[in-house]
Amino acid sequence: MTWVSAGRLEDIEQEGAIRFDHGGRTYAIYRGPDDSVYCTAGLCTHEAIHLADGLVMDFEVECPKHSGAFDYRAGEALRLPACENLKTYPAEVVDGEVRVALG
């Protein structure tokens, strides 16, 4: 497992998400309402749409395309048409820097 830097916490809106591309893959990094951070695979399991474009409310992200929804903490698919869970990756904040463990 390699920890990589994904930028500063202040660059992610509270209850928001950013897209993070690394090693030819795309991820979504979320900042929860309590400033905790999480990382999931970046694409919706329904139709490969970037989840970072979606709406984050509490610990849920809603896919921008067809309103499928996931709990981004565990990656659980919450609402159809998304039915497959998202892969999740460890994430943490160290001195204001967001780090994610990929691979």
Next chain:
Amino acid sequence: MDGIVIIGAGESGTRAAFALREAGYSGAVTLVGAEPHMPYERPPLSKTPDGMVRMKLICPKEALEVAGITYLKGCSVSKLDPAAATVSLSDGQLLGYEKLLLTTGARPRRLACAGAERALDFRTHADAEAIFSNVAPGRRVAIIGAGLIGMELASVLRAKDVTVDVIEAAPKPLGRAVPARFADKLHARHVAEGVRFHFDRSVAEIGDDAVVLSDGTILPADFVVSAIGVQPEITLAEASGLATGNGILTDACLRTSAPNIFAAGDCAAVAQPGGGHIRYESWRNARTQAETAARNMAGAAETFAAIPWFWSDQYDLGLQVAGQPLPAHQSVRRSAPEGELEFYLDDGRLVAAAGLGIGNGLAKHIKLAEMLIAASICPEPVALADPGVNLKTLLKSARAA
């Protein structure tokens, strides 16, 4: 008592079958569909950047089995007898039902001009295959109708280097569902991409290798696609004596004029609180009506009240519209890094929102707008117009109030 039969295995019928189980219904569920495939989604048919026609299934085959749904594919219902509570299938079977759901969708409106039979329709996977098998760089297509389907097709065919002529009887494209500002922007983009438009004209004749317009213009065309809108598929309902109009008429709970028969999706015209009936032709509507109808068939008495929503993708642009914007509404514009949003107020109350931008960048704003609409709020137009005012903050303060 023979459980629930659903006629039509499109988005609405398939979703309803699963929603019955989610609502706790444990009787037999039979889904009857005229098309020879597993149920599939239609929107990807006209959004195929690489020109490859996709068959995106609504659910994997096993999901139907796991849910105990009997799917009769390639089988159409030829007769519905509400008095006897039976349906006759094209293969000769007679099925009894306790409750019935009509999700027969819509079929393309046909052209009436000479040579109309030469024009290809665009509704099914088979139609998409027929259209895209004609596609090669340098070929010429005439698309009749500048609605959403015609314009989406134009955009994918331009990406394949096909010469595209669009013929439209109205003076501009996308007149029906899309707010004028965004229709103009999409039009400009199509022109920039080389699509040639012929407005205020209809088609007089379709020949082997050309289309003749009502003003005598001759447009060479290797193939012709008709995209002049759809008509609700109400043949069965009409023949069996159910109340119909522009669709199968239902009450607010999606129940037709026969007590045990419901209708949902593109075929259903639903009673409105202010009188009259409304029929929608969009993907999300097909799903949400299916869910309401399913819960009601399983014993609930919910009225259908979802806010209409649809999207369209053309080139790299994504359009989303929530609610029903009308020219009479006050419109408020907001710019965003990804594009532009417009909000629509009726007597101060937010009733609709639309956005056009790159990809899905505006989706979250439209979703928030939808929640603001559902909360029946009267936001300050200056706040709506100000990109610095977060819509989420507006929603939270509306909810707290």
